[in-house]
Amino acid sequence: MVQDLSGKLDKKLKHRFDVIYDGGTCEHIFELPKAYRNIHRMLKPGGxxxxxxxxxxxxxxxxxxxxxxxxxxxxxxxxGYEVLHLTLQPLLPNFAKHVASTTNPNETGKRPRIKGDLPKNSPLILNYAVRKPLKKMASGSKVYQTDYVEKWKNDDAVV
Known part of the structure; x- marks a missing residue:
């Protein structure tokens, strides 16, 4: 099965999958938000x-x-997804024991901070798992980095 994640989604794929694995595809798609929204459409509720x-x-x-x-x-x-898992891991095998998590900016109001010991200058892999809500939620919300949203709130700036 071949599907251009940045293109129009085949209707047969809508709400079809319990699990989707992105092992390094989406970062190669220029239209990343479109690819992510297509993944959202392909996942079943609770997927x-x-x-x-x-x-x-x-x-x-x-x-x-x-x-x-x-x-x-x-x-x-x-x-509206639930974050089930999120860690950072060095690519280099001799650093494999170094795995770190981060703070959640939706809870802290600040960009994620690393919690753990990671080697300097090592390429890092982000490992994550998220679960789609069971109930339909409005999608298409704008996404901004946490620090800016907090600053705009404090400065009464218009977004």
């Missing part, structure tokens, strides 16, 4: 997206390096 994506120090590997803020901002806050 799970499992993702492994380059996060840091992968220069020229892809269009994007996916960050924890993307998972919390888009999947949790805008789409």
């Amino acid at each position: 799970t997206l499992i993702g492994h994506s380059p996060c840091n120090n992968w220069i020229n590997h892809s269009f994007y390096q996916i960050s924890p803020e993307m998972v919390y901002g888009f999947w949790e806050k805008a789409m």
Whole structure:
């Protein structure tokens, strides 16, 4: 089965899957929000997206390096998904024991902070799993980084 995630979704794929695994596809799609929304459409209610994506120090590997803020901002806050798992892990095998989690910006009001010990200058992989809500929620919410939303609130700026 071949589906262009940045194109129009085949109707046969809507609400078809219990689990979708993104093992390094989406960061290569320029229209990333469209790809993510198509994944949302393909998942059944209660379905799970499992993702492994380059996060840091992968220069020229892809269009994007996916960050924890993307998972919390888009999947949790805008789409209403539950974050089941989120960790950062060094790519290099000799650092495999170094795995870190992050704070949740939707709880702290600040960009995610690393909780754990990661080696400096090592390429990092973001591992995450999110679950689609059982009830239909409005999708298409705008997504902004947490620090800016908090600043705009405090400055009474118009968004």
